Amino acid sequence: MPNTSAIPIESLVVCDQCDLLQREAQLESGGTAICGRCGNVLFRSQPRGLKLSLAFALTSAALFLISNFFPIVTISSQGLTNSTTLLDAADRLVHDGIPSIAALVFTTTFLMPALEIMALIYLLLPLHFGRLPPGLKIAFRLIYIVKPWAMVEVFMMGLLVTITKLNAFASVAPDTALGSFVLLMIFVTAAASNFDPHNFWKRVGALERLEGKV
Ligand SMILES: [Zn+2]
Known part of the structure; x- marks a missing residue:
């Protein structure tokens, strides 16, 4: 030593x-x-890691909006057609008397991924312009608290199984949000893997010294 x-x-x-x-x-x-x-x-030495992480996080935010406000699937049966978004599906689960499943879907597929993406942008966007955001330590911790609970990939697996099974009873066509959810999984993973805590705190330390805080 x-x-x-x-x-x-x-x-x-x-x-x-x-x-x-x-x-x-x-x-x-x-x-x-x-x-x-x-x-x-x-x-690891990733000189462009934080910039890449910010770019992937901003793309993830756009994909997140598309994924949640456009329909995932369109179901047609006996002349009736119905398109469903993720939030519609959670709302339907509440009305069907299983609010616990609705809460689980909402938390793991909407709330936690949203918090993870927002926390990354909240930290990295000001840092990119040489600023330190207020509440920096809380936002940093938040990323690691919410990460295990963000399970878009589990939702996607369940969704694909459901679409396959439903096709026996009705015509189920993938819609806009299904493709954007797949891209969202990839971009969130890329944002997280390029977010290196060591490089992050080094950059924060350099800015603190510039601002005379340490
Ligand atoms: Zn060791």
Whole structure:
């Protein structure tokens, strides 16, 4: 273990698996820093990671709006046609007497993905313009709190099974929101994977020093 007493605190990095405090290595672009004791990945050098994350998050926000305000499927049976959005489906579940399922669908497919996308944009957009948003720590924590509860992919799997089964009884045609939900899954994953906490806090630290807060 290096003597860390004379090293500036911003140059130290702690392993989140074994707690070893280490001096931050200077990486080439695309390189990966590995813990000297347990081999855990400490951080990756992604110079454009935060910008990419912001671009993917903004695209996700547009896809989220399309996914939730356009119909997912159009069902035709005996001359009757009905188009359903995600929120219509949750509302129908409430009227059918199963509000707990409606709440689960609303929370995991609408509320949590919305919070994750909004928190990413809330943090990264001001940072892109050299500003620090108020409540930065709360928004950062929020991303990691809501992430396990955002389950668009589970909803999509269930939806595809339902469409296949329903086709035995009625004509079920995929609509605009089905395609945008698939794209939403891809773009949210890309936004999250490019959001590197190490790079994020380094950028925040640099701005704080500029603003004279530390
Ligand atoms: Zn370690």
